[in-house]
Amino acid sequence: MKKQGKEGKRGPSQGSNRPTKRFWRGQHGFTLVEVLVAVFMLAVVGTIGLLALAAATQSRVQSDMRTTAVSLANSIMETVKGNATEYQIVGDTDADKMAEYSSVLTSISIPDGYQIYSDNKTGGAEAGKIYGLPWNIKPTPTSSYNKPVYNQTNPTDPGIQKVTVIVQYNNEEIFRLADFKVDR
Numbered sequence: 001m002k003k004q005g006k007e008g009k010r011g012p013s014q015g016s017n018r019p020t021k022r023f024w025r026g027q028h029g030f031t032l033v034e035v036l037v038a039v040f041m042l043a044v045v046g047t048i049g050l051l052a053l054a055a056a057t058q059s060r061v062q063s064d065m066r067t068t069a070v071s072l073a074n075s076i077m078e079t080v081k082g083n084a085t086e087y088q089i090v091g092d093t094d095a096d097k098m099a100e101y102s103s104v105l106t107s108i109s110i111p112d113g114y115q116i117y118s119d120n121k122t123g124g125a126e127a128g129k130i131y132g133l134p135w136n137i138k139p140t141p142t143s144s145y146n147k148p149v150y151n152q153t154n155p156t157d158p159g160i161q162k163v164t165v166i167v168q169y170n171n172e173e174i175f176r177l178a179d180f181k182v183d184r
Contacts, residue, residue, distance in 0.1 A: 068111060069167040069175035076116065076165045079104040080130060081181050090131075099132035099161055099181075117166035125166055132161030132181050 030038075080101045090100045098121055105116060105128065117125040121133060164178040 065169050065174055069114070069169065070177075072108070072110065072114060072116070073165045073167050073175050073177040075108055076104060076130065077163065077177055077179050079108060080132070080163050080165075081179070098134065101130040101132060101163070102128065104130060113169050115168045115171070117168060119164040119166070130163065130165065132163045134161055 083101065083104060090098060110116060115127055116130070117127050118130045119133065120126050120131050161181045162178060163181050164176065166173060167175045
C-alpha cells in the first residue's frame, strides 16, 4: 500500500490560495496611528506645494512689475531722445537751467500705480517731470540724502544732457534708467 503524504485524502492542497477566515479575524481596517501618520504626511506635502505656488506667484508678479517698469522707462527715454524741439528751459539763473521734457508724459500711457520721476539739479527726484541735466555739471554728494547735488561751472557742451527716468510702483522704486540726449 502506498503511504499517504501530508496532502491528506483529498490530494494536494485544493483551494489553498483563498484566505481563510482565520487570517482576517480581528482586522477591520487601519489603526488610528496609521491614519494620523497618513494625514500628517499629506498635510506636509500640501503645505510644501502651497508655499511653492505662493513663491511662484509672487515671483511672477514682481517680474511683471519690473518688465512694465523697464518698458515704460525705455518708452519715455526714446520719446525724450527723439524730441529735439519739445522741451522748455527751466531755472532762474544760468547755473539752474535745465531742459524739461514733461510734455512727453502726455503721449505715453502710464498704468495705474506707476509714477514717473526724474533727477533734478538739487539731487532730488520730482514726480511727473522729466529733466535733461546739462552734462557739464559735476555731482557732489550731500550729507542728508547721499544723492548728488549738481553745481554748474563753466559750461563746455550744453548740447549734451543726462536724462534719468525713475519708475516707481506704489511709492517703491522699481527701475532707474539714465541715458544721454544729444542736441547737435
